[in-house]
Structure formats: structure tokens, C-alpha cells
Amino acid sequence: MLSSTQPQPQSQGTRRKKQCGSASVLMFKGNNLASRVFERQIRTPPPGTSVYSARRLYENLVPSCTIYDIECPDLSFRKFTDDGQFLVCFSRNHHDLIVYRPTWLSFSCKDEDCDSCDLPSKAKRFESFFTQLYCVSLASGNELICKDFFLYVENNKFGLFATSTAQIHDAPAIGGAIQGIPSIEKITFHLVRMEDGVILDVKVFSNDYLGHSMGVFLYDDLLAIVSLRYQTVHILQIRDSGNFVDVRGIGAFCREDDELFLNSHAQCMITLDKNKLRELPANHIENGTQQHRHIPGTFFLSGIKQRLFSFIFRGIWNEQKDHTMRVQCLKKKFYFHFQDYADLIILKVQFLDRHHLLIKFGSVEGAVSRSTDQHPAFFAVYNMETTEIIAFYQNSAEELYYLFERYCDHFHAASGNSLYMNFISFHSNNIHALEQLRNVKSKTSSFPQFVKKMLASLPFSCQSLSPSPYFDQSLFRFDEKLISATDRHRQSTDHPIKFISRRHPNLLRFKIKPGLGDEDIGNVLKDLGLFLHNASIMVASHQAYIGLDGSISVYLILKQLVICIEKCVSFFC
Amino acid sequence: MGSLLGDWPSFDPHNFSQLRPSDPSNPSKLTPATYHPTHNRTVPPPNQVISTEATNILLRQFYQRAEEKLRPKRAASENLTPDHGFKQPRGSFPDETSN
Numbered sequence: 001m002l003s004s005t006q007p008q009p010q011s012q013g014t015r016r017k018k019q020c021g022s023a024s025v026l027m028f029k030g031n032n033l034a035s036r037v038f039e040r041q042i043r044t045p046p047p048g049t050s051v052y053s054a055r056r057l058y059e060n061l062v063p064s065c066t067i068y069d070i071e072c073p074d075l076s077f078r079k080f081t082d083d084g085q086f087l088v089c090f091s092r093n094h095h096d097l098i099v100y101r102p103t104w105l106s107f108s109c110k111d112e113d114c115d116s117c118d119l120p121s122k123a124k125r126f127e128s129f130f131t132q133l134y135c136v137s138l139a140s141g142n143e144l145i146c147k148d149f150f151l152y153v154e155n156n157k158f159g160l161f162a163t164s165t166a167q168i169h170d171a172p173a174i175g176g177a178i179q180g181i182p183s184i185e186k187i188t189f190h191l192v193r194m195e196d197g198v199i200l201d202v203k204v205f206s207n208d209y210l211g212h213s214m215g216v217f218l219y220d221d222l223l224a225i226v227s228l229r230y231q232t233v234h235i236l237q238i239r240d241s242g243n244f245v246d247v248r249g250i251g252a253f254c255r256e257d258d259e260l261f262l263n264s265h266a267q268c269m270i271t272l273d274k275n276k277l278r279e280l281p282a283n284h285i286e287n288g289t290q291q292h293r294h295i296p297g298t299f300f301l302s303g304i305k306q307r308l309f310s311f312i313f314r315g316i317w318n319e320q321k322d323h324t325m326r327v328q329c330l331k332k333k334f335y336f337h338f339q340d341y342a343d344l345i346i347l348k349v350q351f352l353d354r355h356h357l358l359i360k361f362g363s364v365e366g367a368v369s370r371s372t373d374q375h376p377a378f379f380a381v382y383n384m385e386t387t388e389i390i391a392f393y394q395n396s397a398e399e400l401y402y403l404f405e406r407y408c409d410h411f412h413a414a415s416g417n418s419l420y421m422n423f424i425s426f427h428s429n430n431i432h433a434l435e436q437l438r439n440v441k442s443k444t445s446s447f448p449q450f451v452k453k454m455l456a457s458l459p460f461s462c463q464s465l466s467p468s469p470y471f472d473q474s475l476f477r478f479d480e481k482l483i484s485a486t487d488r489h490r491q492s493t494d495h496p497i498k499f500i501s502r503r504h505p506n507l508l509r510f511k512i513k514p515g516l517g518d519e520d521i522g523n524v525l526k527d528l529g530l531f532l533h534n535a536s537i538m539v540a541s542h543q544a545y546i547g548l549d550g551s552i553s554v555y556l557i558l559k560q561l562v563i564c565i566e567k568c569v570s571f572f573c
Numbered sequence: 574m575g576s577l578l579g580d581w582p583s584f585d586p587h588n589f590s591q592l593r594p595s596d597p598s599n600p601s602k603l604t605p606a607t608y609h610p611t612h613n614r615t616v617p618p619p620n621q622v623i624s625t626e627a628t629n630i631l632l633r634q635f636y637q638r639a640e641e642k643l644r645p646k647r648a649a650s651e652n653l654t655p656d657h658g659f660k661q662p663r664g665s666f667p668d669e670t671s672n
Contacts, residue, residue, distance in 0.1 A: 315642045381635050393637045403634055410631035501644055 011457045012371030033060040051423055058469040059501060062510040067119070072126040073098075078235075081152045081159075081466055082418065086194050087130060088159065096137050096332075097161060099194060138190050139163040151218045151463055154418050156240055158200065159559055160223075162214050176252075177229045178345060180364040181209050188218075191242055205254040211348065211367065219351035219413055219464045222247070226349050228367055233349050233357070233385070250357075251346070252303040255388035262302065300340065303519035304359075304389075309341065309382060311389040344378065350459035351413045356390070357382045358411070358459045379458060399453040404458070405437070424465050424485060425473040432502065436480070469517040470499060476509065477502055483512070542567035 035192070036057060045053040075089040076097055087100040107119060124127045137147050144165040151160040164187045171183030187205040210216070215226035223244075224237040232251035236244050253259050301309060316333050320326040344361040352358050360382045360384040366375035382388070393400040398431050404411065408428040414421040423429075427437040444450040464486055470476055471485040476499040480486075483497050497512040613654060626633070 311643075318643055318645055352632060353629060373579050381632075390632075390639045399638070403631065407631040407634070 016563065022255065025271065031060065033057070034536065035059065036276045051419060052474075055423070055472060055475065058472075059475055059503065059509065062470075062499070063512070065521060067123055070124055070126055078150055081154075081194070082463070083154055085157070086133075088150055090145050091135075092146055094147055095146065096135050096194065097137045097197070098135045099133045099159075099197065100131050133195070134194065136197040136199070138192075138199075141187065142166065143188070146214060147188060149216070151212045151216065152194075153191075153218065153221070153238055155221070156238075156242070157194045158238065158242060159194045160216075160218065160238075161190045161192060162216075163190065167209075171229075175207075175230075177207075178231060178364060181367060182400060183207050183209055183229060183230045183536075187214070187216075187458070189244075191244065193242060197523075202245045213461055214352050215348060217350045217459070219462070222351065222354060224349050224351060224357065226346060227251075228345070228347070231346055233346060239252060248384065250304055250382070251382065254303050255305065277562065304346075304382065305342070306386060307382070307389045308361075308392065309396050311380075312341065312390055317390075340376075344376075346378070348459050350411075350462070352381065352411070355383055355385045357545070360459055377456075379455070395455045396448050396452050397455075398447075398451060398458045401454060404454060411458065412465070413462075418467075420467045423472070424467055430473045430478070473502070474502065476503055477505070509513075 031447045039059075040053070047490055049191055062511050073089075074092060076092060076094070077318065078090060079087040080388070083103065087102055089098045089100065090096065091098060105118060107123070120267055138161055141509055146162040146164055149160075149162045152158075153160065155208050165185045168183045168185065171177070173179040173181075178181070184205075185207060186208060187202040187208060189205075190199050191201045191203075205227065207226075208227050209229050215228065217224045221236060225236065226232075227234060230251070232249045232250050235247040237247050239245055253262075289537040313330070313334060316329050317326060320329050343363065345364060346359055347362045348360040352544045359382055361380060365377050366377060369375070377396065379391075379393050379397075380389050381391040381399060382568070391400075406428055408426040409422075409424070410428075412421075412424065412426070414424075425433050427433040440536075441450060441496050466485045471478075478497060480500050482495075498511045499509050501509045502508045628636070
């Protein structure tokens with residue numbers, strides 16, 4: 001690479017000298033947006049770093065103003081879609097879906113000093129920024145929309161929503177259901193075309209329970225839905241036409257034709273039994289037929305449980321060469337825990353790629369309670385095509401933690417379609433996040449507890465992380481306790497949330513003031529959406545305050561950045 | 574001037590003034606240096622195709638560990654697959670349950 005001998009007219013440039021063999025390369029990364037754009041035109045970035053190079057420009061494009069007190073409709077705001085095209089809201093009674101298109105106010109200023117320019121009065125109106133596309137009723141009767149559930153199928157711009165009836169505790173364990181799991185009479189998944197609100201297809205689960213956040217994982221066009229009650233992982237495909245197609249159901253059966261094979265075998269055995277045991281009374285024959293049915297709890301383990309047991313068995317078998325030792329090992333590690341393994345149920349599932357699932361196994365108590373610390377948990381990797389278990393670990397396994405630490409970003413199965421999802425900061429792809437993890441690790445008193453805590457986040461929920469470049473740890477430093485890429489409700493504070501530049505550790509780039517600061521905040525619910533849209537960047541923060549008198553007031557705070565094209569040379573110095 | 578760089582803008586108009594354009598009728602005597610291998614030990618196989626591994630690194634790690642775990646330590650004599658045609662009746666496992 002040639003070195004540039006012409007000094008850039010730069011007051012606050014950063015010079016980095018990089019030795020490449022005998023040539024030295026001077027790379028300026030100035031704070032001036034215009035000069036960075038010009039530099040981008042003439043200089044080729046290092047290969048394979050186009051996304052990083054584009055993201056670095058966000059160091060210059062930061063929110064700069066806040067508009068308070070915008071009157072907005074009384075809705076429950078859920079989320080911006082990751083591509084920034086839609087704002088998803090639900091009605092207060094959780095029956096309707098309302099979708100807005102962010103249209104953004106456009107404004108330009110030609111004065112010398114743009115900072116003193118006031119935004120026009122229409123900037124204070126919700127309608128200036130969002131256009132309502134439609135209001136569609138999803139729930140009818142006694143159903144309610146599950147307000148914590150929304151998945152976006154980005155390729156086809158479909159949205160996946162769920163409605164359900166009330167939960168029935170102490171439901172009887174009939175029809176193959178597991179004892180101890182509640183039941184919901186009707187759970188419906190709605191596939192909605194986001195552009196016009198047409199409901200393309202529905203999938204109904206009756207007398208079932210799918211767990212918190214509906215136990216759903218979306219990978220590209222494949223959907224994995226875990227039925228806790230019937231211990232089945234339903235794999236569905238979302239077609240381009242907007243239809244749900246059943247691919248397979250993993251649980252009691254692994255392959256698509258297992259059920260047919262076992263039923264025909266059962267028929268055959270019944271005939272044999274009848275022939276052999278003709279003299280026996282009728283109830284014996286009934287017992288015989290029952291044994292051929294694969295009801296969980298009987299000693300005939302089929303489907304995924306059988307695969308799991310054979311994996312464990314073979315692993316222990318291969319550990320020892322000596323036959324006596326082998327048997328001892330099996331007794332101690334396998335047969336002693338046989339019933340514990342047999343009692344395990346599938347809790348949660350995620351895709352690792354199109355053919356592999358990461359399955360969390362646990363106890364029934366672990367399924368219904370939120371805290372899983374004291375309950376046993378295991379992880380298994382299952383190949384859907386070969387129907388083999390590839391790996392099986394307890395949640396305290398250091399080997400699994402080692403893989404988690406090194407390849408965390410691969411656990412977040414990001415499909416190839418959305419490029420920016422591959423660039424979310426994790427401790428395995430970002431040195432600053434790794435440092436934070438190391439700090440936590442060094443402070444921990446018990447390493448097994450630390451391992452359990454870290455692995456408790458597996459399997460990951462899909463679409464729970466914001467891909468915004470403002471959460472990129474290489475660009476900005478921010479307090480993870482106050483704000484982070486995870487879509488989690490947090491207790492808000494009065495203090496503004498600061499985003500500090502990584503390259504200039506003392507430079508505060510921007511801050512987000514979570515509230516007006518003059519109210520006594522009892523309980524604050526915060527929902528933050530952050531994304532880029534064309535030339536302006538919007539941070540929309542929606543908060544509901546429960547005031548001192550018990551009233552609920554809603555504020556939509558919008559921060560909007562307006563780029564003045566004529567003055568962009570001096571605007572951001 | 575007809576320089577090789579044409580009329581590209583330059584910070585200092587006197588830069589590149591020493592550069593003489595190459596004359597197409599009188600080609601330059603300089604030939605770029607080329608390097609040829611002196612052996613063929615590192616020739617790739619004739620129909621080699623280089624492609625990306627389908628499984629990601631995490632899954633490769635899982636498979637590698639599974640292979641190590643399930644690879645029998647002894648060759649062939651104590652393999653687990655039952656003899657063909659001899660199905661164990663349901664209820665008894667293919668090993669000694671005594672002692």
C-alpha cells in the first residue's frame with residue numbers, strides 16, 4: 001500500500017501507523033464526517049470488512065436532539081422490526097394489531113449555525129413520524145394477544161404473532177400429556193403480511209402449553225415450536241406464499257415414518273400375543289397391548305429419548321477397555337441415574353443451523369418456574385437429518401462452557417440472509433465484550449456456579465438482540481446495566497445513559513435521558529428501539545410512568561438527527 | 574501534458590511533472606519479474622475444488638468431540654452392534670445383568 005505524503009487538513013484527526021512489511025500505512029480516522037466519506041471514496045478498506053467500515057461512520061452519526069412531550073396514541077408499543085420498516089403495536093385490550101410505517105420528518109437548514117435552528121412545530125406530532133398502515137384484529141372472544149411475542153420473517157416481510165386463551169393450572173395429564181404442565185385451551189399463531197395486514201395463515205395448538213415466550217425459534221424460514229405438554233418439537237416451514245407447512249415432529253418419533261412403523265409393529269405383536277396367550281384372561285392381553293403404546297413413563301423409550309440414552313450408553317461403554325470396569329462404570333454412571341434421565345423433559349430448543357438443534361432438557365419443576373438455578377438441566381445437540389444426538393452435557397459442564405466462551409456468536413444462529421445480524425457484539429467476536437466477561441469471571445468465587453449462570457442463557461431466544469450499531473462495543477462504551485442490546489425491560493434511572501466513544505475514551509458521543517426527571521417514578525416500563533432509516537436516525541423511547549396518583553401517562557420521546565447537506569463539513573467536528 | 578495520469582487533480586501542479594508518458598511504438602525495456610516454481614511437490618490435485626465447509630465451527634467442534642468419545646478404544650472385538658438376525662427380546666439388555 002502506498003503511503004500518502006499529503007497531510008490532510010484535519011484538526012482533530014487520529015493518526016494510526018500500521019506496519020505492513022516494509023511499507024507503512026497512515027490511516028486517518030477523523031471526526032469529520034465529510035472527510036470520512038471522501039476517504040471512503042478513495043481508499044479501499046481491508047478485505048472482508050465492508051460492514052465494519054460502514055458501521056464506523058456511526059461514530060459520527062449520533063442522536064443530537066430530543067423532542068419531549070409528544071402526544072401519541074394510547075397503544076402498547078412492542079418493537080421496531082430489525083430492518084426499520086415497521087413499528088408494531090398492540091391495542092390496550094390486547095385484541096388488535098396496529099402497525100405503523102416510520103416515515104420520518106425531513107428538514108434542512110441552510111444557516112451558518114445550524115445548532116440554533118429550531119425544529120418546526122410539526123416535529124412535535126406523532127403523525128409526522130409514523131403513518132398508520134392498518135389495524136387488524138387478531139384475538140377474538142376470550143383470547144388475548146401475547147404481547148411479549150413477535151417474530152419477523154425478514155425475507156418476505158411476514159410477522160408472526162400469537163394469541164392464546166387463559167392458562168389452566170392443574171390440568172389433567174390425558175392424551176399423552178405430561179403431569180404437572182399447565183394447559184391452554186387454544187394457542188393460535190398468526191402469520192401476517194406486514195405491508196397490508198393480511199393474515200396469511202394460522203396454526204392452532206389445542207390444549208397445549210408452549211412455555212414462556214411461546215417456546216418458538218425462527219431460523220430463516222424454519223420454525224421450531226416446543227410443545228411442553230406433549231413433549232414434541234414441531235418443525236414448520238414458512239413458505240414464500242405465506243403458508244405453514246409441517247416438516248416433522250420430534251419427540252416420541254424421530255423420523256417421519258416412525259409412527260407408521262411402530263404402529264404396524266404393534267399390530268403384529270398384538271396378533272402374536274393373541275395367538276400365544278389364548279388361554280389367558282382378557283386383561284392380560286390388554287396389558288400386553290398397552291406395553292406397545294409409547295406412552296411416556298413406561299419403560300419403552302422411543303424417539304429422541306432412545307437416541308439420548310444410546311448416546312450416553314455408548315459414551316460410557318467406550319470409556320473403558322476392561323469389561324469389568326466397563327460394567328462398573330455403566331452401573332455407576334448410567335443405571336444409577338437411569339430414572340433421572342428418563343424423567344427429563346424437553347424445555348427449550350434453538351436451531352444451530354438448518355439441521356441441528358440445541359435442546360435443553362430439565363425437570364417438570366424447571367419448566368414452570370422462572371428460576372432454573374436449583375433444577376437440573378442438560379443440553380443436547382441433535383441432528384434432525386440423521387436423527388442422532390451429537391453431544392450431551394450437564395449445565396455445569398466446563399467443556400460446554402469452553403465452547404460457549406469461544407464460539408458464542410455461533411450459538412446465536414444467524415442465518416445468512418440478514419448480514420447485520422452477524423455483527424452483534426459478543427464476547428467471542430469483540431475484545432471489549434471479552435474483557436467484560438473476563439472481569440466477571442475473575443470476580444466470581446465459584447467457577448461451577450459461574451458456568452451454570454452463563455449456560456443458563458442457553459438456548460438463546462431468537463430476535464432478542466438489537467443489531468443497532470450503537471450497541472457495537474467496538475464503537476461505543478455504555479453501561480450494560482442501564483441499557484443493552486437485549487430486549488429486556490429494565491428499571492430506569494434518573495441518570496442519562498451515556499454512550500462514550502471507544503476511540504476517544506473521554507469523549508461522550510451522546511446520551512439518552514430516559515425520562516423527564518421531574519416525576520417520582522414508581523414503576524417504569526421501557527421499550528427502546530434504535531435503527532437507521534435513510535438519512536435520519538431515530539431513537540424512539542416509549543415509556544409509561546405510573547405517577548404518584550396512580551395514573552398512567554405515556555410519553556414518546558423521539559431523538560432525531562438531521563443532516564444538513566450544505567454544512568456537513570463543519571457540522572460534526 | 575499527456576501523462577499517464579491524464580488530467581487528474583493534484584495538490585501541487587508540479588508533482589508528477591517528471592513523469593514521461595510511455596511511447597507505444599517503443600515499448601519499455603523493463604519486463605516485470607516473474608517467478609516460476611522449480612519443483613512440482615506442491616501442485617494441487619487436478620480436480621481440486623475449494624469450497625466452504627458446510628457446518629460451522631461450533632458444530633465441527635461438537636462432531637469432533639463426539640467422534641473422540643464414541644470411537645471404540647479397542648478394535649472390533651467388543652463392538653456394540655448386535656449380530657445380524659439376532660434380536661434381543663424386549664426387556665433384557667445386551668450385557669450381563671447378573672452381579
